[in-house]
Amino acid sequence: MLARFPGRIRLPSMKAQLQLLLSQALAKLAADGVIPSDQLPAANIERTRNPQHGDFACNLALLLAKAARKNPRELAAHIVAALPESPILKSVEIAGPGFINLFLTPNAYHFVVQGILEQGYDYGRSLLGRGKRVQVEFVSANPTGPLHVGHGRGAAYGATVADLLHAIGFDVHREYYVNDAGRQMDILAASVWLRYLELCGESLSFPSNGYRGDYVWDIAATLHRDHGDAYRCAIDTVFFEVPPDEPAGGDKEAHIDALIGRARELLGDNRYRFVFELALNTLLDDIRDDLEQFGVCYDEWYSERSLTASGAVNKAVERLRSAGHLYQKDGALWFRSTAFGDEKDRVIERENGQTTYFASDIAYHLDKIERGFERVIDVWGADHHGYVPRVKAALQALGDDPSKLDVLLVQFANLYRAGEKVQMSTRSGSFVTLRALRKEVGKDAARFFYVMRKCEQHLDFDLDLAKSRSAENPVYYVQYAHARISSVLRQAAEKGLTVEPSPGMQNLQRLTEEHELALLQSLSRYPETLEYAALNEEPHQLAQYLRELANDFHTYYNAHQFLVEAPGLRDARIKLILATRQVLRNALNLLGVSAPETM
RNA sequence: GCCUCUGUAGCUCAGUCGGAUAGAGCAUCCGCCUCCUAAGCGGAAGGUCGCAGGUUCGAAUCCUGCCUGGGGCACCA
Numbered sequence: 250m251l252a253r254f255p256g257r258i259r260l261p262s263m264k265a266q267l268q269l270l271l272s273q274a275l276a277k278l279a280a281d282g283v284i285p286s287d288q289l290p291a292a293n294i295e296r297t298r299n300p301q302h303g304d305f306a307c308n309l310a311l312l313l314a315k316a317a318r319k320n321p322r323e324l325a326a327h328i329v330a331a332l333p334e335s336p337i338l339k340s341v342e343i344a345g346p347g348f349i350n351l352f353l354t355p356n357a358y359h360f361v362v363q364g365i366l367e368q369g370y371d372y373g374r375s376l377l378g379r380g381k382r383v384q385v386e387f388v389s390a391n392p393t394g395p396l397h398v399g400h401g402r403g404a405a406y407g408a409t410v411a412d413l414l415h416a417i418g419f420d421v422h423r424e425y426y427v428n429d430a431g432r433q434m435d436i437l438a439a440s441v442w443l444r445y446l447e448l449c450g451e452s453l454s455f456p457s458n459g460y461r462g463d464y465v466w467d468i469a470a471t472l473h474r475d476h477g478d479a480y481r482c483a484i485d486t487v488f489f490e491v492p493p494d495e496p497a498g499g500d501k502e503a504h505i506d507a508l509i510g511r512a513r514e515l516l517g518d519n520r521y522r523f524v525f526e527l528a529l530n531t532l533l534d535d536i537r538d539d540l541e542q543f544g545v546c547y548d549e550w551y552s553e554r555s556l557t558a559s560g561a562v563n564k565a566v567e568r569l570r571s572a573g574h575l576y577q578k579d580g581a582l583w584f585r586s587t588a589f590g591d592e593k594d595r596v597i598e599r600e601n602g603q604t605t606y607f608a609s610d611i612a613y614h615l616d617k618i619e620r621g622f623e624r625v626i627d628v629w630g631a632d633h634h635g636y637v638p639r640v641k642a643a644l645q646a647l648g649d650d651p652s653k654l655d656v657l658l659v660q661f662a663n664l665y666r667a668g669e670k671v672q673m674s675t676r677s678g679s680f681v682t683l684r685a686l687r688k689e690v691g692k693d694a695a696r697f698f699y700v701m702r703k704c705e706q707h708l709d710f711d712l713d714l715a716k717s718r719s720a721e722n723p724v725y726y727v728q729y730a731h732a733r734i735s736s737v738l739r740q741a742a743e744k745g746l747t748v749e750p751s752p753g754m755q756n757l758q759r760l761t762e763e764h765e766l767a768l769l770q771s772l773s774r775y776p777e778t779l780e781y782a783a784l785n786e787e788p789h790q791l792a793q794y795l796r797e798l799a800n801d802f803h804t805y806y807n808a809h810q811f812l813v814e815a816p817g818l819r820d821a822r823i824k825l826i827l828a829t830r831q832v833l834r835n836a837l838n839l840l841g842v843s844a845p846e847t848m
Numbered sequence: 849g850c851c852u853c854u855g856u857a858g859c860u861c862a863g864u865c866g867g868a869u870a871g872a873g874c875a876u877c878c879g880c881c882u883c884c885u886a887a888g889c890g891g892a893a894g895g896u897c898g899c900a901g902g903u904u905c906g907a908a909u910c911c912u913g914c915c916u917g918g919g920g921c922a923c924c925a
Contacts, residue, residue: 256909294862294863295864295867297868298868298869298870298871299868299869306867306868308867311867311899311905311906314905321905344866344868345865345867346905346906347905348867348868372895391925393925409879428925431924431925432924432925433924433925434925502924531871568886579923580923581923583923592850592851592921593885593921595922595923596922596923597923598923599923600923601923603923604923605923605924605925606925607925609925630919631852631853631918631919631920632918632919633925634851634852634919634920634921635852635919635920636850637852638851658852658853658919660853660918660919661918661919666925683849701861701869702860702861702862703861703862705852705853705854706853706854706861707853707854707918707919708915709860709861713858714860714874717887718887719887720873720886720887720888721873722873722887723873725887726873726887726888728887729885729887729888730888732885732887733884733885733887733888736885737884737885738884739884741884771893777864778864781864785864785865787864789861789862790862790864793861793862793863793872796872796873797872800872800873800889802890803889804882804888804889804890806885806888806889807880807886807888807889807890808889808890809885810883810884812884847885848885848887
């Protein structure tokens, strides 16, 4: 669905047009021998903060002065002289130590409105990524319980990064790695079975290390409703010779492991498998549904178990072995990851013969590379950061380029209600689920708030603010701008005022008010903002931009009437706000936030 | 102890891979609706960019050291 590859040729953005002019100037100077022709720098320009410095400023002369053996101002004069003519360039000035300040014509901005109206949904999108294949793996929470608010941040962040990359022309593959193997899943299966036994009327002491959430009861109830006593065993046989639990002075791990073993033994393979699958599928369905309602979709759900079944894990282990990176110690099989920068070696296969989670992960990442992704992005919780060096070490040991893998670490999100931090703990089961958060603040606010901060920042999520229908709430603020424009357009239609269908330039030249120029300037910034946000995996840049754009619009709204008598000016203003609405839509859409027509 | 993220206005945070006078939103104070949604707008005030050195034309940004806070250092996933 989202894999649709952008087909339409887009106009270069305002910034790209200027950069082209500057690189042409540089090429000319290089040909004339004014500057060294080797390693020409990219023609970087930036928006100025001070309008007296023009619309864009360029520091090329400062950067090249040394290599050209000229003083910066002199070199700047050469660059300016070499600049080709352009209809968007009004004037050029050399300022300060050697900055080249570029002043644009009013028409340059009027072209922007025209471009937005012509390109619509595609405005801001580009082909920069050249269809390069990128995989983005995110959330990948264990299906041992519903998603909580921490996963929510990874979901919003990962989905937005993927959408941003797609928007600038990458071929993006979104993937969820399902940890459907391993001990945690067995603990879940055992927990469900024990709750089921309780529903059958058995009384028992629930293991301290088992899963205690209500959803475990729900799955057990399903099992009991559909299958009656078919999975029931006498409680004495279940706990017979099981080592004591922690509260009874024993070891909780040994206790739960023994219970898992007993479940397998008493139920037999088929019946155990059934309980296990019921639990897994119920939770996976729940997670899938949860994410879907959060506007987060995947191209693939990749099963950890399939890696073992297909022999991929063994293959990865064998490749490491034959390359001489494995050794035996203390009965276990170790990977010498320290040879590739990790701080200690890691176990691949445990003493009991089972491969570790790490072994699966090596196989998984090897598989990602083998599937032909030129770039692999993993979005992990920051608590997993210690895991990065060993995965990269494995890729390197296998002869792959570890720099293809980019691990983005997302810091924790704390919820605040009435100024107080909401206490959460997995152990007590008191964590807040993503579903509950969505129900409380809505999808739009949740998506927006999650990506408002850069991912390495701890996020303080103010629930009251997210719910408030006021100007302080950035989501409402931005959405309100969209609704306001829609409202104006409705009234224009009611009054029978039509907009010229052609996005022609004539009337746009009437846009000369200060507020209009500010709005035009913001609209022109959208493509470069999107590109920057995507390349740096920083959705918050887009959120920030939306607030600024909405602010420019609200200011304009308060200062001027749009539906004025003069038809030419009215047409121009309507086009301007139409363009504004389009950009608001495009950006909100990329963040997974709706753009309402009314509020 | 080691690794990692963080420290910018009273609070929450931006700051475009080194640029010109460090920005925004809250909160505080002062203003703006007979007018397209006041869920809005304008203005004022607010700063030793954690601290100390270094790199250079130029540092909130890069390097080193120290301090503060979060997280991580399993034959768990």
